[in-house]
Amino acid sequence: MRNKIFLLTALFIFYNLDLFSQCAMCKAVVESNLDTGSQIGRGLNNGILYLMAVPYIAILSFAIFWYFQNKKYKHS
Helix, strand or coil, X not given: CHHHHHHHHHHHHHCCCCCCXXXXXXXXXXXXXXXXXXXXXXXXXXXXXXXHHHHHHHHHHHHHHHHHHHHHHHHC
């Protein structure tokens, strides 16, 4: 069971998709900018994905820190 959880976690971490997480309005503005030759909206999708992932990484880091602190106090 533990190996399955580890494998599933590794799969989610290392599986990389090019996701499109833009709202319709943002997408329309970016597409119109790119059609006119402007490069302003080129990295917008990556920025949105980055902003979406940061809270999950922070929560995971806090949970790991809390787990090890709890484990240390139980053995004392």
